[in-house]
């Protein structure tokens with residue numbers, strides 16, 4: 001027997017041995033994997049589990065798109081003029097944001113929604129009427145820039161407690177009514193009614209914030225105590241809606257400088273800021289204050305709102321911290 005035949009005699013059992021170990025190792029791994037897949041009742045997952053594809057990663061769209069889905073005429077007791085209520089959807093959030101347009105007009109230089117009035121394939125005249133669009137042949141083919149005074153605009157975040165329930169913890173209802181009244185008087189204007197309850201933190205968290213306010217925190221501190229930013233809103237949807245409405249430039253009804261900066265950044269010109277001064281602040285001599293006065297003082301003194309605080313209300317800047325002190329103790 002030569003040395004090479006001894007080597008080949010040894011190689012075969014060694015190879016068989018290693019293949020055997022690999023097979024055993026693979027079986028142990030398979031048994032463990034199957035065991036880990038069993039449900040609590042010991043059964044293996046159904047066929048759909050094995051055939052299900054991994055969920056595609058949700059890509060956030062890079063370009064914001066807003067679409068007006070429907071428009072309707074709305075006479076309101078808050079204004080001398082009826083307005084058009086437009087409901088928008090978008091590709092960034094699932095909210096139905098709204099625009100209240102005073103002086104909606106489908107004409108070459110009018111304010112109207114491009115996305116609503118645009119001709120959609122296969123739709124009948126009735127379909128157009130149901131979603132509130134004019135007859136397709138009435139939509140202008142060209143457009144010219146309006147030369148008139150810029151329309152009033154307001155970006156308004158919704159407030160269920162103030163607007164629906166009449167809460168006086170804030171001035172939201174007064175601001176909405178005032179904006180509608182002024183736009184009715186001018187015969188033009190647009191309110192962008194954004195579904196951003198509680199400065200973007202939602203009703204549940206806003207109600208918790210109210211309880212903290214009742215314990216002595218102010219409106220800004222309450223948000224922060226709950227782990228939220230003082231203001232969680234952004235306004236790019238408002239700008240996109242204005243662009244859809246062919247409004248390049250506005251007179252913005254606001255005391256909030258962040259809204260103005262945001263408009264300008266996204267390409268809408270704010271040619272003028274029209275302040276919103278609470279009606280009750282014109283005469284505080286009776287010394288009758290409401291919760292919202294303290295709220296507005298905080299906005300002016302801590303959140304950058306452009307409001308001159310009357311001297312009668314300066315008491316609120318120190319009172320809150322004293323109350324908090326007593327809670328901490």
Ligand SMILES: Nc1nc2c(ncn2[C@@H]2O[C@H](COP(=O)(O)OP(=O)(O)OP(=O)(O)O)[C@@H](O)[C@H]2O)c(=O)[nH]1
Nearest residue numbers: 156157158159170196197198199209219254255256
């Ligand atoms: N988190 C929180 N939200 C509040 C409180 N009070 C009112 N809000 C919300 O604040 C928002 C008020 O929005 P706006 O009136 O549009 O905004 P603003 O920042 O006051 O700016 P201008 O009114 O334009 O000057 C609404 O979403 C309300 O629900 C509060 O104490 N805490």
